[in-house]
Amino acid sequence: MSAVRTEDAANGTSTANGGGGVKCEEGGVTVLRPTDLSEMLAAGTKEVHQKAENTEFVKDFLRGRIRKELFKLGHVALYFTYSALEEEIERNKDHPQFAPLYFPHELHRRDALAQDLQFFYGSDWQTQISISPATQRYVQRIHQIGKDEPALLVAHAYTRYMGDLSGGQVLRKVAQRALKLPASGDGLNFYMFDNVSNAKAFKQLYRSRMNELELQQDTKLKIVEEAVLAFQFNIEIFEEIGEVGQTLEDDVFDAAPVHGEMQGDISQCPYHAAKMAASGGSSYVCQIAKTVLKNPSGQVLLAAWIAALAGLAAWYLM
């Protein structure tokens, strides 16, 4: 239901931007090819793009709050996703509605992800990983459209490749530092697009190729809808990983090494900060309780009080 509403909103936004925005901006000037797919996609995915960037997983990642287990799970999800995407791309590489966007040497990520997973899990990594429910749904969708409607592959390629090409430069450094990965780049091959010498220029080339696709207007609208769906699938994966993070949270943050790594500076501990924020209202009561309990005799008093209360209750019942 939420997804459907998002799609409607996105389409609405797209129409508004496509029509009113451009018209106002250009004044009396003839509109510059308003049906260009690259512009439709940029407008149509703007809202859901921001939503994806604001998931806890992504925000924590950008702040350098990365747990290695979650990072590995992210890589596993990406491996299955890109394996499916690139399998369908290879099957459809000569399809007229995808061929202009076939850039295997520049973009293919599966092998790089495999190298990273081997680094993280060892040589038998393939037996140690498994596909998660959210990733499974995403993979199924990719295979389905690869078989039934190859033109929609554009939406998934656009969503994943352009995002990783841009964001990858920042994410790689964040991950390397936060996880203390080696400077040689092990574990981070996924972020290295070795055959793209200029990311900005490549994205411009990619947009130019998207706009060369010969598509009907309704197909373009479908591609925009599919791109919104692709973002939604990615958001679901982020949220799924975030939930795994919840179960890890207590174990990880209560352990001494976490505090130790902060060199004893509690204010730097994100868990501490969150906890203080959450329990701000009751801090006074907690303070009193702590003060009482700090004193051994206080503990004795509490025990006695509870015993007295128990006795009173027993008497009342009798």
Next chain:
Amino acid sequence: MADTQPTEMMEEDEPFFSNLDLFLFSLIAGLLIYWLIFRKKAEPIPEFKKLETAAPTTRDTSFIDKMKKTGKNIVVFYGSQTGTAEEFSNRLAKDAHRYGMKGMAADPEEYDLSELSRMGEIDNSLAIFCLATYGEGDPTDNAQDFYDWLQEADADFSGLKYTVFALGNKTYEHYNAMGKYVDKRLEELGAQRIFDLGMGDDDGNLEEDFVSWREQFWPAVCEHFGVEATGEESSIRQYELKVHTDLNMNKVYTGELGRLKSFENQKPPFDSKNPFLAPVTVNRKLNKGGERHLMHLELDITGSKIRYESGDHVAVYPINDTAMVNKIGELLAVDLDTVISLNNLDEESNKKHPFPCPTTYRTALTHYLDITNSPRTNVLYELAQYASDPKDQENMRKMASSSAEGKAQYQSWVLDSCRNIVAILEDLPSLRPPIDHLCELLPRLQARYYSISSSSKVHPNSIHICAVVVEYQTKTGRVNKGVATNWLKNKMPTDNGHKATVPMYIRKSQFRLPFKSTNPIIMIGPGTGIAPFIGFIQERGWLKEQGKEVGETVLYFGCRHKNEDFLYQEELAQFEKTGVLTTLNVAFSRDQAEKVYVQHHLKNNKEAVWKLVHTDNAHIYICGDARNMARDVQTAFYEIAEELGGMSRPQAVDYIKKLMTKGRYSQDVWS
């Protein structure tokens, strides 16, 4: 009797019930007491630790007090998202000790930066800001509060001395916005900048930018505060020299960039660390007259498995001139065939050697080091100690300083006079550094990139290069030669019976023809900027031969004189004849009194240009000089959009920008 019996029954039941109830409740109470005590005993310990630790942190937001307590006079604030700015800050803080100062790195999120106004309370104090720009010109998370406060601040910073090093990436629109803003804003608030804003570009080499800036920064600080480096005048070496006297020559590098012997045993894939030795099959002069030498080369890639696309670049590893290398050996009185290694003194460093070792001085100077460009100021600073003439030493240190006089001297004596390291050694006879330190300081010799001037469809096993030989006379009367083009010029197909080879690899470019051959294209490439367009036109010709429909193919070429440097004139005429090239416009800039350039021809053909661009979805390509030609051509397009599109200038600028974003206005330009 009946009355008596009920009474007895009630009496019997009641004690049983009461006892059971009491027992159960006591058990529960006991468990509850035990659980609560156990829980309370366990839980408070970590919380007490947190509480105790938090309080001192809150109190200690004064970096001024901390600096005074610890005797620091330099504070380095970092705005860091990926950790690089923090790393640089720590390095700067450590550096301070070499100069008799004490530094500390600080997170601006942890301190009250309004205290910057109190910096004057500390003698010889200095604040350094290492600031990264994040996202769309934004501060990093930990610098957000500082940035917000600075915008509203109405403080008096007249006691503050500062400098800024900015970290950014040129591919982003708001390049180093954060660093630039802080640098300007602090000055507005009365602070004194004691060294120039440093600009780190992660799209290039951020580390190199930082090291270069740093090596000029500290001399400026010392000069400003009137202090000398502590103890030894000599700098701290990074590498240690080891001379090999009995090493097996099979283990000595002969110019390889990666794997030893990779030039003898060539194995794909070929890349920057493993270049392919491509034989030169054609090397011919292109121009029919004039003093310059424009040339066309063909490199044979048969058997290499190298693939390329029209518009890609070929990277070539040049070799320095033998005469220059020998001159260095002569000036420094060194046997260049000595086998050496330079080993990093920092054993934990990833960089074991400045260039592949073990090798000889001759090989290092020939293959690995840049000896033709003017040295940077940090090299002069490090070498100054070796000048036995005090005047030479003083001049070198001055040129490496940030004083206006020093900068002017460096600009005129080194840069404007185009002095390279050989010229400097010749003109300063008292300067004779150890050759190993010189090798440590000189930057690496970089690959040169040329736009490929052939199509792989027509020439799958051959890569063509179009280049002009760089050669000019300097103010000192010397003739300086471009290292790569002069080396290529002498690469004849048959050289004393051996094949002349060129170490090369392909750098993929995003400068590509449209996927659909029916899309019209407009190519603008004066001089050697025509290079990628020869490949483009060859490819469209090949497509036409395949029976494909090919859209309009328009070329604007410019040169000086029709009878001298009209490059590829015969080839272009042939393409025009077969209809592959639908329109050829040539601007001869010096054949008449009034100079005519490609942008003038664009304006003269504005109706046709506008129709192609605005109505027919043409793709525009520009290749050549970035500083003048590309800018003038872009201006011409603005003017055409204004005149024929009825736009204002801002609208025209936005129109062209949109074309760029959508990949319909591509540039392959250099400065």
